[in-house]
């Protein structure tokens with residue numbers, strides 16, 4: 001008997017927009033559907049995979065590159081292996097990295113075999129509603145929005161009514177066909193992005209011609225096997241932040257040994273919260289401190305990052 005096709009949800013959005021937060025909300029509200037998650041981090045250390053919880057059919061991590069270009073073969077191999085599972089997952093959720101142009105991924109998903117076996121159901125673009133207005137002018141963000149069926153406005157809790165109205169207007173101007181939802185803390189209803197009984201058959205999409213990729217971002221990772229001093233880390237990040245597009249990491253603080261913290265920097269806003277373990281087994285074999293930095297090419301120096309972060313390691 002032919003197996004049922006497995007619908008695919010592609011989650012895109014700019015660096016730090018709130019994709020993982022949306023993915024976790026969707027997985028937590030999957031109401032028993034077996035969803036496999038494929039998570040792509042541009043950096044060498046896949047912090048996102050550690051943060052995903054509730055993927056009932058497991059998390060596949062693709063790191064150190066982007067599934068829209070350098071890792072596109074890995075994505076197709078991953079989909080094929082998910083489809084070979086017995087039983088098959090009931091849906092596959094792909095979280096792209098924030099530097100990905102989803103048109104390139106959609107093009108790969110239009111392969112006739114993939115389209116038949118794992119039809120692309122929805123492209124969901126997460127947009128940071130609290131980002132400054134000029135963020136909507138970013139060509140990558142615009143490319144991501146242009147592919148969206150559904151747009152989730154994240155961080156609306158950090159904006160006022162005028163700010164939200166401005167983002168709604170900008171999204172409607174760029175992608176009038178998309179359904180737009182406000183989604184503070186990732187609150188996107190599953191039925192909107194993965195309907196249980198999709199009424200429309202999978203339609204081939206036209207992602208346009210492949211455009212040459214001008215590499216725009218670079219990434220550096222820093223690891224250590226020692227706890228870090230919180231005030232020193234705060235000062236170091238404060239110095240580096242103006243040149244960073246995104247940073248995130250996990251580390252233990254000298255001040256609170258044994259309790260890993262999750263550090264996030266996005267849109268110039270830094271947060272530090274106790275690390276909540278994802279759905280899988282506790283991460284083992286990972287460096288005690290692991291931080292990934294992303295910036296426009298030429299704005300990061302590994303020597304500078306190394307020196308700044310090495311200075312945060314507590315003396316033994």
Ligand SMILES: Nc1nc2c(ncn2[C@@H]2O[C@H](COP(=O)(O)OP(=O)(O)OP(=O)(O)O)[C@@H](O)[C@H]2O)c(=O)[nH]1
Pocket residue numbers: 013014015016017018019020021022048097098154155156157158183184185186246248264266271
């Ligand atoms: N206040 C607030 N913070 C949010 C919201 N959504 C996400 N965040 C925070 O924004 C930061 C980035 O969120 P992520 O979900 O990791 O963003 P992402 O798009 O997956 O990031 P990358 O994969 O690195 O591009 C985290 O510190 C989140 O806690 C929201 O609706 N409100």
